[in-house]
Amino acid sequence: MIRRLLPHPYLSLVLIAVWMLLVNRWAVGSLVFAVMLGIIIPIMTAPYWPDTARLKSPAKVPAYLLLVMLDIVRANFAVASIVLFKRRRDLKPAWIVVPLELRQPEAITALASTITLTPGTLTCDLSEDGHALLVHCLHAPDPTEVVDEIKTRYEARLKEIFE
Secondary structure, three states: OHHHHOOOHHHHHHHHHHHHHHHOOOOHHHHHHHHHHHHHHHHHHHHHOOOOOOOOOHHHHHHHHHHHHHHHHHHHHHHHHHHHHOOHHHOOOEEEEEEOOOOOHHHHHHHHHHHHHOOOEEEEEEOOOOOEEEEEEOOOOOHHHHHHHHHHHHHHHHHHHHO
């Protein structure tokens, strides 16, 4: 019964949180409507989700989100420094292929989103077989270092969470 009412409980929680943040007002009516959205939308979209994502370690999600938020702040300062102080001819933009060990589509999406959310990097494409991401970096003097950082800092943690 619960599974039928909440086919995707994490999606329901995210929808409720996002709605309350969008409304920007803590009122009972807003919360009731958010809960209604959190129940109705996952039920209506359930047929389009043949495989439900399973989190192996959901307790590690908050630590991952904190890491990403800290990295976003750190990258903002790095990009500001590049824009304000680095001469154009000293800039070393690069297209980098990041091979993936992740296989679960939700984990790959989380990694691609993390890369894109971090200023100075942008996920541009996923290989047809799903085993590599194409990433553009604003400044990457050593592309292998960027790949290693993405794999150790983000992919390894996502692998612990999802697989």
